[in-house]
Amino acid sequence: MTVTSAQDIIICHDVHKWYGDFHALKGFSLTVKSGEVIVIIGPSGSGKSTFIRTLNRLEEHQQGEIIIDGILLSHDVRNIAEIRREVGMVFQQFNLFPHLTVLENVTLAPIHVRKWSRERAEEIAMKWLNRVGIPEQANKYPGQLSGGQQQRVAIARTLAMEPKILLFDEPTSALDPEMIKEVLDVMRDLAKAGYTILAVTHEMGFAREVADRVIFMASGEIVEQNTPQNFFANPNEERTRQFLSQILHH
């Protein structure tokens, strides 16, 4: 894929995060260019999710600087609101709103945050439901869908807000094996469409195929970042080799 703009859309500088005494992020620095696809991997508890959740302020960082699309992520609630409009997030547990239909799930934020008319929001919602391949489920409730379908609705819901950046927090980990592919197909499609993507995932095939950069994290730090070819073929760090051997040969 081609990087359409060289602009730095995410800048993190020396980001620290503590949970009480536990140091979850130890001086995290990362710059992401617009249109880049980044896959973050690492053992559980290494701070992968914590990191991407700081980017839209689901977690608060205590030290360091995060600038997203030129907006400083601070305690200013207006900045936070603006950043959340630019950054979409897809969760491991889908987190669809069970009391709303699929269509209502997708149109909720456009109507109440972007203040679009219902007609316009529904038109765009249907466009995205078509894109993720489930327009026929629009009037069902999340509880009536399979896990893969739910996750695709969650992706459509995120996209309907027309974000520039997409965060995926282990989007396939809660899915049955036969449903992983349908979600990964959608993610591949989005990566090719030029979205800036940060994905925490264990899908190494996906990382190899679409990532521009793979980041390996352990105990709150970036251990290694590399192109997928180099990362999987000849990693620099011993810690990376160890991790790869564990997940690739089980």
Added chain:
Amino acid sequence: MVERKETQLKPVELIPLWRDGRVIGVLAQIIFVILFFLAARWLLNNVATNIFSLGASQFICRDGSSNVRCAFDFMSTDAGFPISESVVPYVEQDSFWRAVGVAALNTIKVSFYGIILTTILGTFTGIARLSNNWLVNSLAKWYIDLMRNTPLLLQLFFIYFVVILALPQVNSAIQLFNLPIFVSQRGINFPDLVFMSSFPVWLAFVVLAIIQAQVLWFLLGRYEEQTGYASNRGRWVILSFLLIVGIGWYVAGANSQNEAILISQRANVRAYRDLPALIERRLAVNTMSDIPDRLRVGLLSQEAVNTAALKICAIQDSPSEVNFTAQLRQSGIPYQVVRRTARPEQALDVYAQGECEVFVASRTILAAERDLLEDSATHRIVGIRETPLRFSLPRLEGFNFVGGTKLTAEFTALLIGLVLFTAAFVAEIVRAGIMAVPKGQSEAARALGLSEGQRLRLVVMPQALRVIIPPMISQYLNLTKNSSLGLAVAFPDLYRIIQTAINQSGRAVQLIVIMAAIYLLFSLVISVILNWYNRQIALVER
């Protein structure tokens, strides 16, 4: 090829009866039914024995004979006791049925407002309890703990005797925020809306205006789209809406012939505009506006003005009085409402005796009443303009407030007590409901950019309601049934009036049956409504 293991089925075993689940189930039900009937028989027997030992006096029919079928006939006789406040008119001569009905309405009134206010206060306290703000959180916690750990009866006594009865007496009532709201020992007096007979006509105009506004909004929108010219449609729509509503106000008022006054021909008043002359003559002033001036410089005494004031009699709580006196105040005509009577014929008597010079009521009442006067030809009915809607403001007259409406001290005490007490429980239910919504829901809402208010209103609350509604039903039922503690603060609710009626009539069994039936009815209505609502918000699962 997988090797198949041969399994040997055990032969069907004969289960002993006492271990057979099916038999146990049926047997348990049979035993329960038998016990239930035994208990019911014992209770009914007891009631029957007691009633018969009280003698035939319990079942006196209208014709004086005695028959069990007439057990409830006494309910149609005069109750003979007063009720201090009621939603509908009630006098001592009304029947026991009406007295019980009045009491039931009082219970409904306090429960209805109680449930609404409890829901609001409880919800906010529940949310406050989850706040990250230490002060808000602790205040909510202290409030809940205080309310939950003291008995309701004690709280009611405190509110009534310590808080409300400690307020000033009526003639030195506290006025709130300089608004026409007065708080005193006897309760709270505040303004009331009075709907005149032309109100429905005006309402029709309002509906018309709303429809018109919608159509205009749509048409201007299309015009804008076609021409690309911004027509400032918001302004036009509001302007045309106000215009139609305004025209409706005037037309509805002007066309109504309903309001009138009865006045002697000697007064020489043919229309409202002739009234000032009447007073001007008495006070020897040229125009009404001279009166305040002369009062100020001392050329006229307040006493003289009071003597010259237009003497009015009216029917109690009639909109006619509100409408007429409001116009008199506007024109600066001094007046005095001499008597307010319960019935038109009583007002007519006062008028006929000359105690008042003007009898204000609706034209139909006046026409019928005038015919009863001996010298009916010498009295004139003069039409009075009306506006569709009027405010009635409370004013202190003597030792009481007239006009407006009033929450009595007893009602206020009971309402406040019930709301504060029940809201503490509701707050805990709301808190539990909110906590039952998975954290991921809030995270998704935040990630989508919804504000905190939107997150709560659109995502969390609708889901919390599923958990909240079922226990909420029991809190609403509790509140309704706890209203019987109104006894403690002398509020005439169903329980208190039933007690009085038992003392008055001696028919304990019948009245308690009626009371139980009414409370049961209330509970069923509340349950049915909320269960219906619960089904509406239930989640659709596979």
